Amino acid sequence: MRGYDRINSFLPDELILEIFRRIHAKSNRDACSLVCKRWLGLERISRDKLRIAASCKPDALTKLLARQFINVKNIYIDERLPFPLPVSFGRRRGGDQPRFLSVNLPRALEDEETSSHSLSDAGLIAIGEGFSKLEKLSLIWCSNVTNAGLKSIAENCVSLRSLDLQGCYVGDQGLAAVGVCCKQLEDLNLRFCEGVTDAGLIELAFSCGSTLQSLEISACTRITDLSLEAVGSHCKNLVTLSLDSEQINNKGVIAVAKGCRLLKVLKLQCINVTDEALQMVGMYSSSLELLALHSFQRFTDMSLYAIGKGCKSLKNLTLSDCYYLSDKGLEAVASGCLELTHLEVNGCHNIGTKGLESIGRSCRNLLELALLYCQKIGNEALAEIGRGCSNLQALHLVDCSSISDDAICSIAKGCRNLKKLHIRRCYEVGNKGIIAVGENCKSLTDLSLRYCDRVGDEGMIAIGQGCSLTHLNVSGCHRIGDVGMTAIARGCPSLTYLDASVLQDLGDAGMAELGEGCSSLKDIVLSHCRQITDVGLSYLINKCKLLQTCHMVYCPHISSAGVATVISSCPDIKKVLVEKWKVSPRTKRRAGSIISYLCVDL
Known part of the structure; x- marks a missing residue:
């Protein structure tokens, strides 16, 4: 019958909520919410994620959103994201009015005269008070937030599990409050948090270290080995550690290796770390699955000997600008880490054909290989990869001057499951190699x-x-x-x-x-x-x-x-x-x- 509502009369709220939970595309959810007021209200209740551009009165916007979306658990705020503006796409057929993709700001935002174009503590306080169920918060380059706002988040959002403070100038008091109040914290990103010192991180490690699983530190000039010693002592369940610092030495890395035996992911860009620390990683981090070493000037093949001997579960290895590594170090990894699936060698000028040949002979499960600026790696290396790594799915070659068509033909004939092939400035590669790819790699x-x-x-x-x-x-x-x-x-x-x-x-x-x-x-x-x-x-x-x-x-x-x-x-x-x-x-x-x-x- 015309005018008879066959959906709202029979479907209970619980079923409509379940439908909304299964719709992942935001545009589709927005379209469904326009059906009627009931659906709009239910969609707001079911929404658990918000992405906010912090460039158009974000403080007022967070207050407005907190009143409408009460069950949000994940908020992502990025100061770098532009707020979408009206965009014209021409005129409608048969009409004079241009078509617009427009965003109409709510009057609550238009009338907020005091609101700035950057997120401040007022916005964080609104988030803390309005989203008590918050589990994940990302504040990317929100430079105006301070300890006061972070303390409000900590005190109100006690279920917080993930906190990304990249580029935020918060200090020790805010970080300590997070440690005291958020006993379920698992992931913490402190990249470019210049206001944090050892005191704040030590307090957090002491307070909630038992749950912390992931920690990222980059360009924090006042975080030293003292913090990592606290992490090693209190964060026994740490799984992921990423360090980019000139202040970290062997002592801090060794403390983590000895204390965090569950460590699976380790990314290091620390110019003062030497063989001594990496040898301890090989000795104590037997669960390690991913290791990334960037810009190391002070360690040698001895480190890779230890990794190959102790890290039998290693699957992903990145070696970038490590000038003192040679074929012998890569051979040690190949003979010891038989489960290796991803390998990147970038600018390691002493690694050549023999090292990569050993990978082809030993690491049969290799899925992705990236060789960047490797002038000493020749055709025979990729021929060995083609013979031994039939499951290879991705190959990246950049400025490898000794690689020619013969190498690409070997890969094409031996790695027929190849899905991705990226070659840049390899001037000896021509039609012969690419024809072989077209004839053999049907999944590309x-x-x-x-x-x-x-x-x-x-x-x-x-x-x-x-x-x-x-x-x-x-x-x-x-x-x-x-x-x-x-x-x-x-x-x-x-x-x-x-x-x-x-x-x-x-x-x-x-x-x-x-x-x-x-x-x-x-x-x-x-x-x-x-x-x-x-x-x-x-x-x-x-x-x-x-x-x-x-x-x-x-x-x-x-x-x-x-x-x-x-x-x-x-x-x-x-x-x-x-x-x-x-x-x-x-x-x-x-x-x-x-x-x-x-x-x-x-």
């Missing part, structure tokens, strides 16, 4: 060949015939033109991201084929493509209605008319990067907030 979805200038249309034809890509980056591969892009367009209909910048021979024919074959495209980069004109751009835009970002700087044949076509034809467009002089006053009025300029005024 993500391919990046930035500035591999020996790759041309032949390689793209093989990829188009053999792989169904969703992401493709061929920036700087100037031998690729319309023929290669046509093959991609016809063979990869699921393509959503394309970077075709600096392709001098790509023209309107390629654009037309992309529009016809890749209607799912969301992000495209066409900068420095000198043959593409407004005509080719219109071919693409007429079919790719899902486009969200478009970069087209230094395209001399794309004019202000082409820019306007992109703006008016793509309802989901969020960012257009173009030269300032190509944006007409009318286009700027209609969509100024989504246009970015490479250069403003020269």
Whole structure:
């Protein structure tokens, strides 16, 4: 019967709440809440997460939200996030009114004259008093909050489990209050918290150390080994530790290694830590699964010997700018850490072919390999990876000058489950290797060949015939033109991201084929493509209605008319990067907030 409500008359609140809990996309939840007042109220009750941009009167906004969403458990506030502004996307068909993606500020915010554009203690007090069920709070670069606001959070949100204070200038009193009141705290991020000293962290470790599982410290100049000794003594359940500090020495790391036997994740960027500390990690941290060592100047292969001997459960290893490591250290890891699945070697100039060969022979479960700026690693190393690591799914190569087509062919034939292949500035890699990838790696979805200038249309034809890509980056591969892009367009209909910048021979024919074959495209980069004109751009835009970002700087044949076509034809467009002089006053009025300029005024 017309006018008879078959839903609200029969469905109880509990069932509708359960439906809302199963809807994860915010846009879908917002749409459902507009059905009626009852659904709006129930959606507000079911909402457990809030994401707030701290750049438009956040204090007043938090007060308003606290009255409406009473069951929120997770709040994320980032001072760097811009508050969305009205955006025009052209005129409605048959009408004179422009279409807007608008955000109407509640009158409570408009009338709040004293509210600043940064979150302050008043906002934190509102959060503490309004969200008593809060379990996770992230305050990213909220530099105006102080100890008073943090103490209010601690006293009111006693169920807090995760606290991210990155970039907040809070001090010891606030941190100590968190330790005293929040006895369930598990995760704490103190990156760039310059106001915290040993006193605050020691008090927190003493008060709630038994529950703390994750701790991040970076650029906290007044946190020293004394704090880590307290962590080692009181935080027996610590699982993750990330340290980036010039103040930390061997003593602090050793205290954690000896005291926190459940440690699984250890990330270190501490220039004063030496072999002595890493040897203790190898001796005591038998549960370690992830180890990341960055910019170490004072430890040698002796550290990796200890890791290989003691950390049999290690699965993920990152070695970045560790100049004194050699093949022998990597061989020790390979022989001892047979469960290794992820390896990154970045700028370790003394690690070469032999070290990586040992990984290929011993670590059969390797899933991801990244070699960055490894000039001494040659083709035979990747040949051994191809023979031994058949489950490899991702390979990253950056500035590896000794790697050529032979290595890529070995990977393609041996690692047929490869899903991601990223190669940048490996100038010996050309069509031969990429053709082998297209013929053998049928599961490949993500391919990046930035500035591999020996790759041309032949390689793209093989990829188009053999792989169904969703992401493709061929920036700087100037031998690729319309023929290669046509093959991609016809063979990869699921393509959503394309970077075709600096392709001098790509023209309107390629654009037309992309529009016809890749209607799912969301992000495209066409900068420095000198043959593409407004005509080719219109071919693409007429079919790719899902486009969200478009970069087209230094395209001399794309004019202000082409820019306007992109703006008016793509309802989901969020960012257009173009030269300032190509944006007409009318286009700027209609969509100024989504246009970015490479250069403003020269």
